Amino acid sequence: MQKSDSSSTQQGPFAGIDWFKLLFRIYFVLTRPLIEIVYGVRSNRIPLAECLLWGDAAGAMVFLHLDHLFFKKFGLQNWYPTKATSYYLYCGILMTSGFWFWGLFQTVLRNSLIKRLTEVFLEVGLKSPLGRLPAFIFDYPVDEFTRKMRLGRSCFSKIQFEKAKPALESSLQIYIDEMRENREHGSLDIIYSHSPMPSVTKIEDIHKIPSLSFVIGKTRAKQLTTTLQKVPHLMVAGQTGGGKSTFLRSLITTLYLNNPDFKFTLIDLKGGLEFQTFENLGRIKVIPSVKQAVSQLQHIETRLKERMDLLKANDCKDIDAFLAIPNEKRKDVAGVSAKTMNRLVLVIDEAAEMFLAGSHASANEIQSARRVLSQIARQGRSVGVHLIIATQRPDAKALDPQVKANLTGVICFQMLNDASSITVLGVGRATELPAIPGRAIWKSGSEMVEVQTPYLGTEEVDLLLEKYRKPPNSPEEE
Numbered sequence: 496m497q498k499s500d501s502s503s504t505q506q507g508p509f510a511g512i513d514w515f516k517l518l519f520r521i522y523f524v525l526t527r528p529l530i531e532i533v534y535g536v537r538s539n540r541i542p543l544a545e546c547l548l549w550g551d552a553a554g555a556m557v558f559l560h561l562d563h564l565f566f567k568k569f570g571l572q573n574w575y576p577t578k579a580t581s582y583y584l585y586c587g588i589l590m591t592s593g594f595w596f597w598g599l600f601q602t603v604l605r606n607s608l609i610k611r612l613t614e615v616f617l618e619v620g621l622k623s624p625l626g627r628l629p630a631f632i633f634d635y636p637v638d639e640f641t642r643k644m645r646l647g648r649s650c651f652s653k654i655q656f657e658k659a660k661p662a663l664e665s666s667l668q669i670y671i672d673e674m675r676e677n678r679e680h681g682s683l684d685i686i687y688s689h690s691p692m693p694s695v696t697k698i699e700d701i702h703k704i705p706s707l708s709f710v711i712g713k714t715r716a717k718q719l720t721t722t723l724q725k726v727p728h729l730m731v732a733g734q735t736g737g738g739k740s741t742f743l744r745s746l747i748t749t750l751y752l753n754n755p756d757f758k759f760t761l762i763d764l765k766g767g768l769e770f771q772t773f774e775n776l777g778r779i780k781v782i783p784s785v786k787q788a789v790s791q792l793q794h795i796e797t798r799l800k801e802r803m804d805l806l807k808a809n810d811c812k813d814i815d816a817f818l819a820i821p822n823e824k825r826k827d828v829a830g831v832s833a834k835t836m837n838r839l840v841l842v843i844d845e846a847a848e849m850f851l852a853g854s855h856a857s858a859n860e861i862q863s864a865r866r867v868l869s870q871i872a873r874q875g876r877s878v879g880v881h882l883i884i885a886t887q888r889p890d891a892k893a894l895d896p897q898v899k900a901n902l903t904g905v906i907c908f909q910m911l912n913d914a915s916s917i918t919v920l921g922v923g924r925a926t927e928l929p930a931i932p933g934r935a936i937w938k939s940g941s942e943m944v945e946v947q948t949p950y951l952g953t954e955e956v957d958l959l960l961e962k963y964r965k966p967p968n969s970p971e972e973e
């Protein structure tokens with residue numbers, strides 16, 4: 496009875512239309528692109544310039560009445576908005592159409608991803624006996640190459656997802672770096688990319704790296720290098736085993752081999768083992784204890800002052816201007832020779848050791864070491880003294896905020912918690928790194944990119960530096 500009633504009301508042109516479904520579709524078509532636009536703006540991935548340019552072009556078209564031609568060509572003249580409200584609405588939509596197109600495109604991508612995922616889950620057997628599949632929650636770019644997809648786990652464990660990893664990779668044509676479970680949300684994050692990230696990488700042709708430059712690591716696209724001019728001071732942070740000392744080893748070796756005038760002071764507060772390979776080399780001083788480190792820093796403080804006097808006497812604003820003056824034309828100052836002045840690289844492995852309780856120096860000495868570090872961080876760039884600090888603990892106790900603020904380049908290996916990652920990078924990105932030694936985030940200015948830092952073993956370093964080694968017990972250099 497009821498059935499015949501309903502069929503009698505569904506006659507005419509609208510017969511057979513499922514209104515609920517239609518309204519839902521309209522709602523979806525209108526709101527989904529808007530949500531995508533909001534996400535796009537929040538994650539900074541919407542091409543703002545292009546969208547605005549498109550809007551400008553559309554605005555110009557309306558201004559020149561070219562849109563009338565368009566309506567005419569398709570016989571839609573009667574549809575042209577003539578009332579003020581509809582006309583302004585029309586102009587508004589047209590001028591923001593770049594954003595709408597982008598949002599619509601993202602919606603189409605998202606829908607096709609959900610469709611593909613459903614097929615893949617069925618293919619790899621991620622379907623419960625009740626027919627439930629993992630639910631797609633979101634998928635967005637973490638940086639230029641890496642994306643994060645969040646799935647509702649449904650009734651599946653992380654182990655089941657891990658078993659399906661190779662199948663997921665080949666079906667979706669992606670490279671999965673890591674799967675991470677969020678117990679409290681019942682979800683699983685998949686960090687992936689469309690291009691492979693190497694898990695071990697070497698420096699390409701170390702002798703050909705230009706002076707002042709060093710390799711940060713390999714991104715998914717290329718070998719990333721920077722220079723001490725762009726990044727005068729550097730922080731290397733990360734939990735134990737991440738690859739801090741290995742990174743320092745490759746950086747020191749590169750700078751040493753390609754800058755024959757540089758001097759190095761390496762403070763190794765982890766028992767003197769990390770920098771053992773740099774002992775007995777001309778131009779390198781290895782300091783293995785807190786006590787010696789403190790007195791070495793005081794010594795550098797004096798050198799800093801001498802360097803500033805030299806720059807002043809030679810009328811130079813910084814070390815680059817000073818080094819551009821031919822050696823014979825440089826002026827000396829009271830007992831300090833201008834001939835030998837060049838850049839000095841000060842590297843500290845595990846800076847926290849120097850400042851935390853239990854170190855073998857008095858409170859006064861530690862205080863003065865803190866002061867000198869802060870001075871180097873502030874003034875070092877112009878006088879050519881570069882500070883490279885590695886630490887497991889980037890907090891204020893281990894590293895003065897003022898020093899940290901001047902360490903403009905940051906290489907951050909995996910961190911245990913968001914708080915540490917935020918302290919170093921300003922975001923929790925380092926906790927999302929896969930647990931692969933050497934995998935890190937490089938941050939300099941607004942640039943933040945995932946890299947695989949180069950691996951250079953101690954044996955390789957020994958071979959590379961063999962010809963520079965001094966005979967044991969030769970006199971210490973200044």
Ligand SMILES: Nc1ncnc2c1ncn2[C@@H]1O[C@H](COP(=O)(O)OP(=O)(O)OP(=O)(O)O)[C@@H](O)[C@H]1O
Binds near residue numbers: 738
């Ligand atoms: N870039 C890399 N590529 C491949 N393996 C690496 C890389 N960096 C480090 N490793 C591996 O990880 C191990 C630990 O690295 P490393 O000693 O540099 O860590 P760390 O961060 O200095 O740790 P800690 O804080 O305990 O001193 C190395 O012995 C090496 O085997």
Ligand SMILES: [Mg+2]
Binds near residue numbers: 769844
């Ligand atoms: Mg180390």
